[in-house]
Amino acid sequence: MNTWLLSILIFSPLLGVLVLLFTPSHDEKSIKWIGILGTLFPLGTALVTLSAFNKSGDGLQLAEKFQWVSYEVFQTNGDVSYPIFYEVGVNGLSMVLILLTTIVSVLAAIASFSIKKNWKSYFILFFLLEMGMIGVFAAQNLFLFFIFFEITLIPMFFLIGRWGYLEKEKAAYSFLIYNGVGSAILLIAFVAMFMKTGTMNFEQLAYTFSLPQSELNEMNITKGFKMGMLIALLLAFAVKLPVAPLHSWMVRVHVQAPPPIVMLHSGILLKIGAYGLIVFGAGLFPDQFESLAFVIGLFGVINLLYGAFLALTQRDMKRVLAYSSVSHMGIVLIGLAALNEAGMTGAVFQVVSHGLISALLFFLVGVLYERSGSSQLKDFGGVAKRMPIFAGVLLAGGLASLGLPGMSGFISEFMAFLGLFETMPVLAAIGTLGLILTAVYVLRAVLAITFGTEKELTNAHDLSSTERIPAFILLAAILFIGIYPAWLSDMLRPTLDSILLGLGG
Amino acid sequence: MDLDTLLSFRWSVMLPEFIILGVATLLSVIDLFMKKESSRKPLAWLAGAGILAALITIFMQLDIEVTSILYDTYRLDSFSKAFKILLLLGTLLVIVLSSNYKKEDLEENRGEFYYLLLAALLGAMMMASSADLITLFVGLELLSLSSYVMAGLERRNKRSNESAFKYIVSGGIATAITLFGMSYIFGLTGETNLFKIAENMGNLELLEHSFLIVFAFIITFAGLTFKIAAAPLHMWAPDVYEGAPVPVTAFLNVVSKTAGFVILLRVIIICFIAAPGIDKEPILLQVQPYVMVLAAATMIIGNVTALRQRNIKRMFAYSSIAQAGYILVPFVSNSSLIFELIWFYLLAYLFMNIGAFTVIQLLTSQEGSNDIGVFRGLFRRSPWLAVPMTFFILSLAGIPITAGFIGKFGIFMGALGLEQPQYWLAAVMMATTLVSYVYYFNIIAIMFFRDSDGTKVSIPGGMAAVLAFCAASVLILGVMPDLALDFFYGNFDVNEFFMQIETEVHTHDH
Incomplete structure (x- = not known):
């Protein structure tokens, strides 16, 4: 059944592009308002989609499928066609991530009030980026996934390179090249799978790869091929996540890109890596994924500890947060490596939770930078006195980040480690060190800013009313998930169950 | 051959070629009798109309089944129709480009340029339709000789002269290599007709012949790769592209390269399809490593050398070398996919390159420089030039929602x-x-991230039309590639490529 709803949702940001094309480029106020309204429309559509989404329903919902591209190959044993479809659909996991995308996009659009120049082209690229992000999560075949995946790349390149800080072009290039490497590996793996199986659809691929080996041999699919594909996919998404030692581009982007874009990047784009690992890694090649679980867990712990250690030594708040992202993405890997329900739930919770928390923290750093032109820890102190609301929200965000019970971060870390302790206790025990380090670096950074001797700040007014909206909404969402995680876990259960079924759990 | 036999051929299959030939002749006569001072610009309309008429004729011929005339030396099959469309479309766009190319050097030779362009096109079309080594070679030489002259059309420009000279010397060497290879093919089979060659090649079972076949393959292949500027015969491209007038560069880059792939497909695939290699294995499988290394080397040399170029025309020359490497990859696929893949890529290649050269021509002629700096701050100066250029570059780089991807x-x-x-x-x-x-992204960065001196670039109507057409095609083919693929599958049957036709010769009883 084709309902069109999901397609409307994916392409809804284009409405904003269309309106902007007919707006004069010097009319700052209208453009900024169109920017916000243009992201509210996808959010509204996402909410309509959510209401049409059956939470307890199994499998794919709101699916749409059209014939798109067809290659015909004439061979001696008859014509073989390789059809590519336009297929979209949502399950619990992608629904949650789409919702996260549209919410963070609205808040990032509000935060974009701080953008100083070229608002028109900025928002056009912003909308294209949002379209790409929604599309990535809604795509149900490899071709479409790849296209949306690449669509996010180009606007990001421009947004970083044009509106970023001092070393923006370097950051844009390193973003492009690192992600280009990821995409390159991804494309080779996708085409290889397509040519072997004749399909690009996720479900059909999962089915094909789950066939007994005797049948697979007839299709020339060996165990080695499956393992090779999985390693290629892991490598591609490891760049995106990012997994140490492939993280340097991400730190550069977080430091150099404009704050609203970092909100989107850290909040959503990094999650595409996690989403890919779950859907393609564990979803398509469960057996091979299981055999690599220890390596994945090991990289998770390395990420967690390495990120935390580096975050501890940074002098720039942006860098602290960037390394904290590296560290927190380690928890996703840890949860995945556990291969059980608790671990998997923890990984997915971490994806959502970190999306909200990092968006909040980067937003606050952006606010701070706008006031003072600096994000160095040494330039701040005693901010709580002059900006109490700001300091309060920052502290709350910090606490969420270190995993305080009652906030979203706690649930995810707890679940991920619970899972890992069950299967790899030694690794998990080492990993818990990271949690302690997290508390140390978060408090070090946050306290240095909010308390201590008061430093001169030129422009130290508290959060304005437009700034309060994103801050409070994100904080509320973090608390909501922390207090009532069942809402999220209900949404995710059918998806996670089907993946766990594949893993034999 | 008496007159009756001559008249018995279905000459209508050559109608597009006749149109081009007629218009080219007409142009040369008009050019001869026109006053020396009067502008030759209106001739572009005549040339364009001729190409358009030929293009329409091809579309009308789509339903005609595979036919051959002149004792199977000249064929009208799906393959020739499909690629002639590319050749004609490319030349048509080049004509628009040239009509807006303002340089005093070219002005006095403008009339000459148009009929040379049509003569080159005629050669390319003959290459697409020929099924005989002789006619193929005549077509190839017609294209080459016209191209040599066109490259040197700016008589007072040293670079243009250098370009023509280098082109003719290296082109001559490549022709010699090709002919040398062809002589082996002829020597082995005693035939010049491609299908008869294929037949005889299949019958060559003597072991000592097999090395000769491999030798013939490698030499012919190497010689023919000159036109597509694949390694190791790629060196001419940057120098020739740099010196030649921009429309000529665009022609060499797109139409001449397409013709190069056409002749490569015709000669290599048909002649060697059934030929046994060493130890009687199919030769096409045996020489795969050779083709692969060639393709890989072309991609690596093209892309890596392009990194260091500051001259935009040289950069695009290396970029086009790299693209030739990509298009060589399907040669190893050994399935019918090869035709549609190459055809589609060349179609995309046509739009993105002609589009990019339109922008390059506008910028370089306004600034009087070929440095990459002409793109500086283009987005702020002329967004309507920068945005299409971005699409072309993204397409060249193979980013999704463009035809290049x-x-x-x-x-x-x-x-x-x-x-x-x-x-x-x-x-x-x-x-x-x-x-x-x-x-590629360096150009984008220069266009979008750098400041400019703020001089706007004026876009003449014809150029704007080419830009819009190319940009729209790049995007539409990127989103709905089935438009082109369905057209290909619906109208062209690749099996016709291998179909040998027994020419019916009317025998009259006297």
Whole structure:
């Protein structure tokens, strides 16, 4: 059944592009308002989609499928066609991530009030980026996934390179090249799978790869091929996540890109890596994924500890947060490596939770930078006195980040480690060190800013009313998930169950 | 051959060629009798109209089944129709480009330029339709000789002279190599007709012949790769592209390269399809490593050298070398995919390159420089030039929702869809594509991130039309590639390529 709803949702940001094309480029106020309204429309559509989404329903919902591209190959044993479809659909996991995308996009659009120049082209690229992000999560075949995946790349390149800080072009290039490497590996793996199986659809691929080996041999699919594909996919998404030692581009982007874009990047784009690992890694090649679980867990712990250690030594708040992202993405890997329900739930919770928390923290750093032109820890102190609301929200965000019970971060870390302790206790025990380090670096950074001797700040007014909206909404969402995680876990259960079924759990 | 036999051929299959020939002759006569001072610009309309008429004729011929005339030396089959469309479309756009090319050097030779262009086009079309080594070679030489003259049309420009000289010397060497290879083919089979060659090649079972066949293949292949500027015969491209007038560069880059692939497909695939190689294995499988190394080397040399170019025409020359490497990849796929993949990629290639050269021509002629700096701050100066250029570059780099991506995706399918997928060739292609990001995105960065002196670029109507057409095509083919693919499958049957026709010769009883 084709309902069109999901397609409307994916392409809804284009409405904003269309309106902007007919707006004069010097009319700052209208453009900024169109920017916000243009992201509210996808959010509204996402909410309509959510209401049409059956939470307890199994499998794919709101699916749409059209014939798109067809290659015909004439061979001696008859014509073989390789059809590519336009297929979209949502399950619990992608629904949650789409919702996260549209919410963070609205808040990032509000935060974009701080953008100083070229608002028109900025928002056009912003909308294209949002379209790409929604599309990535809604795509149900490899071709479409790849296209949306690449669509996010180009606007990001421009947004970083044009509106970023001092070393923006370097950051844009390193973003492009690192992600280009990821995409390159991804494309080779996708085409290889397509040519072997004749399909690009996720479900059909999962089915094909789950066939007994005797049948697979007839299709020339060996165990080695499956393992090779999985390693290629892991490598591609490891760049995106990012997994140490492939993280340097991400730190550069977080430091150099404009704050609203970092909100989107850290909040959503990094999650595409996690989403890919779950859907393609564990979803398509469960057996091979299981055999690599220890390596994945090991990289998770390395990420967690390495990120935390580096975050501890940074002098720039942006860098602290960037390394904290590296560290927190380690928890996703840890949860995945556990291969059980608790671990998997923890990984997915971490994806959502970190999306909200990092968006909040980067937003606050952006606010701070706008006031003072600096994000160095040494330039701040005693901010709580002059900006109490700001300091309060920052502290709350910090606490969420270190995993305080009652906030979203706690649930995810707890679940991920619970899972890992069950299967790899030694690794998990080492990993818990990271949690302690997290508390140390978060408090070090946050306290240095909010308390201590008061430093001169030129422009130290508290959060304005437009700034309060994103801050409070994100904080509320973090608390909501922390207090009532069942809402999220209900949404995710059918998806996670089907993946766990594949893993034999 | 008496008159009756001559008249018995279905000459209508050559109608597009006759139109081009007629218009070219007409142009040369008009040019001769026109006053020396009067502008030759209106001639562009005549040339354009001729090409358009030929294009329409081809579309009307789509339903005609495979026919051959002149004792199977000249064929009208799907293959020739499909590629002639590309050749004509490319030349038509080049004509628009040239009519807006303002340089005093060219002005006095403008009339000459148009009929040379049509003569070159005629040669390319003959290459697409020929099924005989002799006619193929005549077509190739017609194209080459006209191109040599066109490259040197700016008589007072040293660079243009250098360009023509280098082109004619290296082109002559390549022709010699090609002929040398062809002489082996003829020597082995005693035939010049491609299908008869194929037949005789299949019957060559003597072991000592097999080395000669491989030798014939490699020499012919090497000679023919000159036109597509594949390594190791690629050196001419940067020098020739740099010196030649921009429309000529665009012609060499697009139409001449397409013709190069046409002759490569015709000669190599038909002649050697049934030929046994060493130890009687099919030769096309045996020489795969050779073709693969050639393709990989072309991609690597093209993309890596392009990194260091500051001259925009040289950069695009290396970029086009790299693209030739990509298009060589389907040659190893050994399936019918090869035709549609190459055809589609060349179609995409046509739009993105002509589009890019339109922008290059506008910028370089306004600034009087070929330095990459002419793109500085283009987005702020002339957004309507910068945005289409961005699409062309994204397409060249193979980024999704552009035609270039679909083309590259298809090539990947060809490389990985074999019994033994060529992973390393795909990996080389992907890695060099990544390298190409650096210089392609450098242009984008210069257009968007740098400040400019604020001089606007005026876009003449014809150029604007070409830009809009190319940009729209690049995007539409990127989103709905089926428009082109369905057209291809619906109208062209690749099996016709291999169909030998017994020419019916009317025998009269006297």
